[in-house]
Amino acid sequence: MKEIRMVDLKSQYEHIKEEINNSIFEVIDSTAFINGPAVKKFQKNLEEYLNVKHVITCGNGTDALQVSMMALGLKPGDEVITTTFTFIATAEVIAILGLTPVLVDIDKDTFNIDPKAIEKAITPKTKAIVPVHLFGQCADMEKIQEIARKYNLYVIEDACQAIGADYIFNDGTKKKAGAIGNIGCTSFFPSKNLGAYGDGGAIFTNDDKLAEKLSAFVNHGMTVRYYHDYIGVNSRLDSIQAAILNVKLKHLDYYCAERNRAANYYNNAFANNTKIKTPVKAAFTTHVFHQYTLLLKNVDRKALIQHLNSKGIPAMIYYPVPLHMQKAYIDPRYKNGDFPVAEEICKSVVSLPMHTELDNEQLKYITDSVLEFINK
Ligand SMILES: *Cc1c(COP(=O)(O)O)cnc(C)c1O
Numbered sequence: 001m002k003e004i005r006m007v008d009l010k011s012q013y014e015h016i017k018e019e020i021n022n023s024i025f026e027v028i029d030s031t032a033f034i035n036g037p038a039v040k041k042f043q044k045n046l047e048e049y050l051n052v053k054h055v056i057t058c059g060n061g062t063d064a065l066q067v068s069m070m071a072l073g074l075k076p077g078d079e080v081i082t083t084t085f086t087f088i089a090t091a092e093v094i095a096i097l098g099l100t101p102v103l104v105d106i107d108k109d110t111f112n113i114d115p116k117a118i119e120k121a122i123t124p125k126t127k128a129i130v131p132v133h134l135f136g137q138c139a140d141m142e143k144i145q146e147i148a149r150k151y152n153l154y155v156i157e158d159a160c161q162a163i164g165a166d167y168i169f170n171d172g173t174k175k176k177a178g179a180i181g182n183i184g185c186t187s188f189f190p191s192k193n194l195g196a197y198g199d200g201g202a203i204f205t206n207d208d209k210l211a212e213k214l215s216a217f218v219n220h221g222m223t224v225r226y227y228h229d230y231i232g233v234n235s236r237l238d239s240i241q242a243a244i245l246n247v248k249l250k251h252l253d254y255y256c257a258e259r260n261r262a263a264n265y266y267n268n269a270f271a272n273n274t275k276i277k278t279p280v281k282a283a284f285t286t287h288v289f290h291q292y293t294l295l296l297k298n299v300d301r302k303a304l305i306q307h308l309n310s311k312g313i314p315a316m317i318y319y320p321v322p323l324h325m326q327k328a329y330i331d332p333r334y335k336n337g338d339f340p341v342a343e344e345i346c347k348s349v350v351s352l353p354m355h356t357e358l359d360n361e362q363l364k365y366i367t368d369s370v371l372e373f374i375n376k
Pocket residue numbers: 060061062063086087089090132158160161186187188189199200201
């Protein structure tokens with residue numbers, strides 16, 4: 001059996017090696033390392049894939065979120081509402097800019113931000129909502145957009161884990177994750193669903209004025225060469241990464257399908273087990289399974305992970321601590337017990353290997369090993 005990894009980038013590369021190598025060497029031959037034709041081509045390709053007017057590439061997903069808040073003109077003291085159950089970057093950029101992160105609880109089934117909790121957290125200082133499409137399925141965007149309209153707030157979608165997922169509106173129309181709010185952000189960190197071979201990120205919007213500002217903000221606030229209208233940052237997707245992403249974007253829908261194939265295998269194997277709750281997908285979204293995350297009931301999680309590791313199976317906890325209980329973010333506004341759903345989920349989740357290269361032999365071995373421990 002092939003070695004089991006959380007993410008198997010090596011096997012994925014083997015399938016597209018020639019295409020990838022050729023596109024990398026094209027960039028080296030051209031020496032257009034920064035903002036070369038590969039970057040422009042990738043921007044166009046991603047605009048088309050997402051059906052958005054503008055894609056602005058940048059250095060990573062964290063920068064994408066930070067630059068979005070800068071370009072929207074958010075000021076110290078402004079409150080930004082986001083979920084307490086996410087990767088730290090979402091709240092980190094809010095704090096770095098001197099804005100006030102306002103954390104809220106999540107839905108117990110999807111683990112995504114709870115729209116009712118958002119509405120309760122709104123104050124006269126609230127300026128924006130940052131829903132995170134966690135683990136690969138969309139947050140409840142129709143409700144979130146409704147709240148944003150009602151209170152005149154910006155919506156910045158953190159789509160770092162959900163590129164390729166579709167949001168399905170009540171009327172049946174679909175939009176890609178990240179293409180719904182004022183701005184969408186994504187990351188091309190190697191292990192993300194559309195991963196580069198280094199760092200990368202992108203910002204999406206359908207707003208022409210905002211797109212101009214975002215392009216300036218990622219490039220030192222420059223509008224005309226050496227004329228700086230804003231205080232910006234330096235955040236770029238380099239041409240070699242763009243060349244790699246141009247190849248991988250063509251395979252993204254296939255990659256999403258492969259992740260769903262693995263997820264279905266897991267779902268079937270764990271169906272009806274009273275100690276395991278398999279991922280619950282909301283009706284308004286497709287799932288691209290950035291993570292495959294189980295919720296355990298009355299199972300010794302640490303011992304389960306040890307059991308799996310001893311059999312050569314990696315397993316991870318995404319995430320062990322909600323943001324309001326992270327040392328750097330401990331704030332007199334919050335205490336343990338404030339967000340009971342997220343707190344409970346942090347104690348009971350475990351994520352299994354999930355990537356595009358899992359074969360049935362590996363999937364059987366993983367699910368058998370989980371069940372062997374659970375049913376003992
Ligand atoms: C990965 C990730 C980010 C940050 O992306 P980087 O490219 O690593 O900076 C932000 N938010 C979420 C939800 C992520 O998963």
